[in-house]
Amino acid sequence: MTVGLAHYLVLSAILFTLGVFAVLSQKNAIRVLMGIELILNAAALNFAAFSRYAETGLRGQVFSLFIIVLAAAEAAIALAIVLGIYRAFRDIDVDEMDSLRG
Amino acid sequence: VGVPDLVFYALALLGVVSGAIVVFSRNVVRAGFALLFTLFAVGGLYALLAADFLAVTQLLLYVGGILILLLFGAMLTQNAVRVDLRVKGLSTLPSILICLATLALLVAVAASTQWWPAGPKDPAPTTRALGHLFLTEFLLPFEVVSVVLLAALIGAVYLARQEPR
Numbered sequence: 001m002t003v004g005l006a007h008y009l010v011l012s013a014i015l016f017t018l019g020v021f022a023v024l025s026q027k028n029a030i031r032v033l034m035g036i037e038l039i040l041n042a043a044a045l046n047f048a049a050f051s052r053y054a055e056t057g058l059r060g061q062v063f064s065l066f067i068i069v070l071a072a073a074e075a076a077i078a079l080a081i082v083l084g085i086y087r088a089f090r091d092i093d094v095d096e097m098d099s100l101r102g
Numbered sequence: 103v104g105v106p107d108l109v110f111y112a113l114a115l116l117g118v119v120s121g122a123i124v125v126f127s128r129n130v131v132r133a134g135f136a137l138l139f140t141l142f143a144v145g146g147l148y149a150l151l152a153a154d155f156l157a158v159t160q161l162l163l164y165v166g167g168i169l170i171l172l173l174f175g176a177m178l179t180q181n182a183v184r185v186d187l188r189v190k191g192l193s194t195l196p197s198i199l200i201c202l203a204t205l206a207l208l209v210a211v212a213a214s215t216q217w218w219p220a221g222p223k224d225p226a227p228t229t230r231a232l233g234h235l236f237l238t239e240f241l242l243p244f245e246v247v248s249v250v251l252l253a254a255l256i257g258a259v260y261l262a263r264q265e266p267r
Contacts, residue, residue: 024197
C-alpha cells in the first residue's frame with residue numbers, strides 16, 4: 001500500500017498519544033517535558049505532511065518551523081523552572097508540588 | 103511498495119518504538135536517549151516529505167539543542183534518576199483509557215476522511231521559498247517569535263541563576 005497522507009496522520013496520532021500518556025501518568029517533571037516534546041513533534045509532523053500532500057504550498061512547513069522554535073523556548077523556560085523547583089523542594093515530582101512558597 | 107515506502111515504514115517503526123521507550127522506560131537518561139532516536143526519525147520523515155530545511159532544523163535545534171537541555175535537566179536534578187516510573191494505579195488506568203480513546207478517535211478520523219486526491223508534487227528545494235514566505239506573508243509572526251525567543255532567553259537566565267544567599 002502506497003504511503004499517503006493518512007499514514008503520516010496515523011503515525012503522528014500514535015506519537016501524540018504516547019506524549020499525552022507521558023504527560024498524564026509521569027511523576028517526574030523531566031519526563032512530562034519529554035512527553036510535551038513528543039506532542040509538539042507529532043503536530044509539526046502533521047503540518048509537514050499536509051504541506052506535502054495538500055494544495056497549501058509551503059505554509060505547513062512554516063508552521064512546523066514556528067512549532068520547533070517555540071518548543072525550544074518552552075524547553076529552556078521549563079527547565080529553568082524545574083531547576084528552581086528542585087532547589088526549593090529537593091524533588092521534581094509533579095504530584096508533590098502543591099505550595100506556591102516553598 | 104517502493105523504496106520511499108520502505109523508508110517510511112522503517113522510520114515510523116524507529117519513531118514509535120523509541121517513543122514507547124521514552125514513555126515506558128524506568129530510567130530518565132535512557133528515556134532521553136530514546137527521545138534522540140524519535141526526534142531523528144521525525145527528522146528523517148521531514149526529509150522524506152521533501153522538507154529539506156525542516157529536516158536540518160529538526161536535527162540542529164531538537165537533537166542538538168532541546169535534547170541536550172533535557173539531559174542536563176535530568177542530570178542536574180539528581181533525584182530525577184531514581185524517581186520511579188509508575189504512579190499509583192489510580193491514575194494510570196484513566197490515563198490509559200483517555201489515551202486509547204484519543205488514539206482511536208484520531209485514527210478513525212484519519213482513515214475515514216476523504217483527503218485531497220492530488221498526489222504529492224515533485225520535490226523541490228524549499229529554503230529559498232521558505233525565506234520568502236517568512237519575509238512577506240509571515241513577517242509579523244516571524245518578528246513576534248524573535249521577541250518571544252529573546253524574552254525566553256532572558257527569563258531562562260533569570261530563573262536558573264543561583265540565588266545569592
